Amino acid sequence: MSQNISRRDFNKLLVSGVAGSALGLFGMARPAFAAQNRIVVIGGGFGGASAAKYLKKLDPSMSVTLVEPKAIFYTCPFSNWVLGGMKTMEDIGQTYTILKNKYGVNVIADTATGIDTVKSTVTLKSGKVLNYDRLIVSPGIDFKWNAIEGYSESVSNSSMPHAYQAGPQTVRLQKQLLAMKDGGTVLMCPPGNPFRCPPGPYERASLIAHYLKEKKPKSKIIILDAKDKFSKQGLFKKGWERLYPGMIEWRSGATGGKITGVNASSMSVMTEFGTEKGDVINIIPPQQAGKIAFDAGLTDASGWCPINPITFESIIQPGIHVIGDAAIAGAMPKSGFAASSQGKVVAASIIRLCQGKVPAPPSLVNTCYSLLGPGYGVSVAGVYKLTSAGIVEIPGSGGLTPMDADDDHLNEEAMFARGWYNNIVQDIWG
Amino acid sequence: MQVTIRSLLTACLVSSALLGMGNEASAAAKSVQEQKAEEACVVDPRGEILSLSCASCHGTDGKSVGIIPSFYGKSPEYLEAALKDFRSGTRYSTVMIRHAKGYSDEEIRLIAQYFGTVWQNNK
Structure with a gap:
């Protein structure tokens, strides 16, 4: 089982998660109604920026700090289009201005170097220390150089x-x-x-x-x-x-x-x-979760981060949610779309937890467009839900562009690929 | 063992379904108009979590900035019918049929309710 959770673990997860939260015990170290709902997000990619924006969009009273060292985030999606000469680097650069000015996210241009899970603090390269009630870690990938x-x-x-x-x-x-x-x-x-x-x-x-x-x-x-x-x-x-x-x-x-x-x-x-x-x-070397996930003890032997699939809270370190490529998210691929979908689920779940309420069962989606030529696009789609086997694809849904798709269909998917990019970056950073 | 897992999963779904009950009970004493106005503002957490992913292709709250169709400002009835038509294949699509097949009638109703009302809250 790719999810790496046994049935017994799943039972425990639901008992401690759902039953626990019904009794107000969710995230035991954290009070159900924190004085300030201070959420720190590490990583401003597809997962982290989505979580930060949607936390503020769904509940403007949340205090959200996003830690990301890069002033301009170049997206991996569409970077192949740059190699093909169809887009420029400028086209795929995203900034944090709107998250900061319109949504009120406190964006800090710095690198998270350490997480103290006992004190609930994040230390930055500059020496600054941030306190959190809940932490979202969206560190992306690192390469296995050896x-x-x-x-x-x-x-x-x-x-x-x-x-x-x-x-x-x-x-x-x-x-x-x-x-x-x-x-x-x-x-x-x-x-x-x-x-x-x-x-x-x-x-x-x-x-x-x-x-x-x-x-x-x-x-x-x-x-x-x-x-x-x-x-x-x-x-x-x-x-x-x-x-x-x-x-x-x-x-x-x-x-x-x-x-x-x-x-x-x-x-x-x-x-x-x-x-x-x-x-x-x-x-393209073999990969593992981003460095901070290792430093904070969020990874297992696989080099990725096991999570509770209802809230994406780490099953190793309570109070820390891991999303995006670094997380072991069952049947979901490691994609920007999947990371964004997880970022939104985490945002909605954390808001419920901070209100002392039960998070809704997760519903997750992925759509990946691939361009083969300027007018030739194909896609894979997936709709995912939680079962006793972890996060699984809903049978009968999703799947690939049909093998016998005609030229009009392939051209339409190529146009939708562009439309998808415009909307997802606007939905996350705009 | 199997029974235990199933009952726990049910508990997860039922307990989240119960979340809305407080609102419904208090709404019982109100007029139909008041109730409808309130429904537009109260966001069902199940509908919300089912709907948020749609924005990745269709834009935040369904307001598209590109070639992918916008559905911002549409009614719940319109959205429910559209999703069901995509699911059955009655309405042509490239990718929507693959998405719509992932949702039950009830889930489609919740998604339609969410996007059919979220724009009213932005007014």
Whole structure:
């Protein structure tokens, strides 16, 4: 079971959660009616910014502090569009001005360096200390730098970018693509599951192919994959044959795709079957929860954070809610949409808890659009609820764009992908 | 064991359904108009939690800024019928059919009630 909670744990969770809260015991260390409902949110990405905004939108009396070091947050969604030459970095940069000025979120441009779970405080890099009644941790991902021999943070910052946290990494990969000669080879190496944005690497391959087809048509892309199958595989492979015949080669883990190491000076990667050289090499390393989650003891042996799926409260540290990519959220993928959906559920639940009321059962959604070309979009949707098996997808709902979707449908989904981006960033940061 | 889990899950749902009871009981003594006016302002927590995700594609409170249809200002009746038509496939969609199939009649009613009234509270 992906959720990693046994039936007995689920019983305990409901007993302590629902029955407990009915008796006013929810979050025992925290009074049901705190004098000030001080909520601190660590991380201003899709999860954290959604939680901060919706806490204030649903209950303006809440005191909400958002800790995020970046003045401009570049979204991973649509960063592949930048690589494809269809968007600029400016298009995908979000700021916190409206959260601050319109919604009254106290935005602090700083990095959370420590959490004291006994004193209920967060220490910032500047030395400042914040007190909280409830804490939301939305730290995103970190990379496992020791997982691929020769691939370090400094290699990622020079010859082989990951571009899997948008920003300077995206710019680096784009510059390398722009500088590559026609007839060059782009190597892309996605990790095994679980990782952030399961269709992300394959949308990236598609949009790099779009750029190459227009500007450097003799070039090719080889995807050396740690996995034997990937998200929306049928839809991607069909689209690649139609739009970019012969340009994208995908090798599964079982057929030599799994990489064991890299050599930055010779621009090559090692697989179980031999060595591959590339002119541009994009390594997407295996991932784990963001650093602060480890430092605060919120992670389990998997490297991710187990949570109570009703309120996303950590099952290790009471009073701390973990959302987004870092959380183990059952059947939900690690996506920006999922993180935002969780941020809203947490906001609504925390408001109920602060009022001494029972949170409503969670209802969660995910929709991920992937663009294969400017007028060629596909999607995967999911509606999720809580059962004794954790957060599961509701049978009969969700799923993929049909394999036999016609060109009008694919074009409409490409337009909706743009519409989705405009609305989700407005819903979170606007 | 199975029975225990089921009854606990039921408890979770029932206890949250009971949340609204106080409002309903106190509303009993009021006129129909007063009751309706109050309903528009009292947000059902179940409806709220079912509805919030919709805003990611359709905009905050259903007010879209892009090509995806807006439903801000629509009535609960309109929204309920639209969601049911998407679910049955009577109304064409690319992705809405996949979403709508995830909700029961009761959940669709709650979502329609939420978005059909939330804009009135913004006035």
